[in-house]
Amino acid sequence: QKEVEQNSGPLSVPEGAIASLNCTYSDRVSQSFFWYRQYSGKSPELIMSIYSNGDKEDGRFTAQLNKASQYVSLLIRDSQPSDSATYLCAVSLSGSARQLTFGSGTQLTVLP
Amino acid sequence: EAQVTQNPRYLITVTGKKLTVTCSQNMNHEYMSWYRQDPGLGLRQIYYSMNVEVTDKGDVPEGYKVSRKEKRNFPLILESPSPNQTSLYFCASSLDPGRLYGYTFGSGTRLTVV
Numbered sequence: 001q002k003e004v005e006q007n008s009g010p011l012s013v014p015e016g017a018i019a020s021l022n023c024t025y026s027d028r029v030s031q032s033f034f035w036y037r038q039y040s041g042k043s044p045e046l047i048m049s050i051y052s053n054g055d056k057e058d059g060r061f062t063a064q065l066n067k068a069s070q071y072v073s074l075l076i077r078d079s080q081p082s083d084s085a086t087y088l089c090a091v092s093l094s095g096s097a098r099q100l101t102f103g104s105g106t107q108l109t110v111l112p
Numbered sequence: 113e114a115q116v117t118q119n120p121r122y123l124i125t126v127t128g129k130k131l132t133v134t135c136s137q138n139m140n141h142e143y144m145s146w147y148r149q150d151p152g153l154g155l156r157q158i159y160y161s162m163n164v165e166v167t168d169k170g171d172v173p174e175g176y177k178v179s180r181k182e183k184r185n186f187p188l189i190l191e192s193p194s195p196n197q198t199s200l201y202f203c204a205s206s207l208d209p210g211r212l213y214g215y216t217f218g219s220g221t222r223l224t225v226v
Contacts, residue, residue, distance in 0.1 A: 008152070031210060032210060032211060032212060034214045036214075042219075042220075043202055043217040043218060043219055043220050044155070044202070044215075044217050045217075046214040046215070046216070049212040049213075049214055050212075051211075051212055088154065088155065090155075090214070092209065092210040092211075099145075099157060099160060099170065099209070099210070100145075100157070100209050100210075100214065100215060101157070101171075102147075102154045102155040102156075103154055104152060104153060104154035105154055
């Protein structure tokens with residue numbers, strides 16, 4: 001079992017809709033959780049981080065963490081074509097709190 | 113401008129010819145790391161460093177070496193590159209990646225080994 005799993009997609013949503021991206025992780029003692037956005041041919045860019053159970057909102061982005069169910073999700077409200085990218089989930093795993101382990105990413109396309 | 117700088121951006125080399133990819137950060141970050149990215153496999157950590165002269169293996173360290181003699185620099189060395197090391201490589205730095213800072217990534221180095 002992979003340590004961090006994401007649906008590879010592609011996920012397509014119409015402009016203005018809510019895009020929902022999901023990530024599950026296997027290590028129950030994971031500590032911090034991150035969402036990165038990566039445009040084609042570019043480097044990953046941190047867009048959200050979350051540490052505690054519940055929701056964390058930043059503009060159009062909301063990260064949701066449920067440690068009991070071992071999943072973290074990213075909601076993008078009012079999706080724009082400029083949100084089309086690959087979204088990477090990353091988890092700080094126990095035993096190596098200074099490392100980040102990444103999922104393989106979900107490709108999102110927002111259709112005009 | 114705060115950034116992580118990698119060089120070169122693109123590199124084509126032949127099997128067995130030693131190469132070094134440089135990485136430098138100007139943010140005074142303690143932590144630095146190298147990742148490789150392959151289609152379908154995502155980002156996999158090669159090595160990371162917690163401070164000067166302190167390095168540790170990531171998930172895929174075979175065939176790679178690193179050194180951290182200065183805080184700002186963290187070069188990746190391939191002593192005898194092989195075609196399976198053809199990949200997109202990212203250097204990253206952080207104040208503390210295990211907390212909410214995450215990593216800041218460089219622009220990437222696309223390596224082709226023929």
